[in-house]
Amino acid sequence: WITGASFPVRGVRPLSLSPGRTALRRRLEGRTLAAVTRFGKRVAVELEPEGRRSREWLVVEPRMTGQLLVTDPPTEAHVRMILELEAARRPPRRLLFWDRRGLGTIRLLDERGLAAALGPATLGPDGLSIGADDLRKHLGRSRRAVKVALLDQRAVAGIGNIYAAEILHRAAIDPRAACRRLPPAAWEAIAAATRSILAEAVECEGSTIGDATYKTADSRSGSFQDRHRVYGKTGKPCSTCGTPIVRCVQGQRSTFYCPACQWQPRRRCSRLS
């Protein structure tokens, strides 16, 4: 159970909290953790009901640099939340939220708020089990470039910038291709690549690039960055065909792809007669 909750300020911009730090501390202390679940990129810590309160969830959205840690943080400076935890017959532990850039958010939500934060209007089916039909239903008629569309969490939850690039390389689809031009077979390939890339990334405990990116709750670095085929590989030979990998910008974010072996549907030829 939570014996103490604090939200250090230390001169940096306060963490985006809902409700504010004082109310949050009051509502967290003494509560018991019931379960921890993941929805796409969001983590929901379920709190058992207490007194007249119904069940509530602490929803953590790490964004770019936020991490939940049970070990000492890289620096004290960017610790945004400290939960002192105690369990029967165990030494006390601390659950920290450490976030260098401070873009992450923490919200305490009731059932209603949870539905809004994690429901189908916000988060689509999880990428680890996504099917081609789900993708096609949501994106099949979209005019957006397929890479931009894969980052839309309402269509499929859990794909970020690294994995969008790796998925489309594995599926051999050009990230610039418009969704509506993709045939059913392409969606099958994309769905299969999404499941396999994400499963491998989970197996490898994510991609740790430099010291600022993802680490596990006990601070282990991931190894999936060693398997990246295109992300951050500008100019390096494509692992499939040897053509140099290219970088472009889509929706203000970097995209990496092989200009030779990632397929783009031809523009429809206008035919006479």
Next chain:
DNA sequence: CGTTCAACCTGGGCGC
């Protein structure tokens, strides 16, 4: 409907 831009932040890496 889709795209672009700005904003929220800190910090590493680069060229001059």
Next chain:
DNA sequence: TGCGCCCAGGTTGAAC
């Protein structure tokens, strides 16, 4: 060494 850029596993809202 310092400074000004560009870049970074993300999300949101406004403007066109």
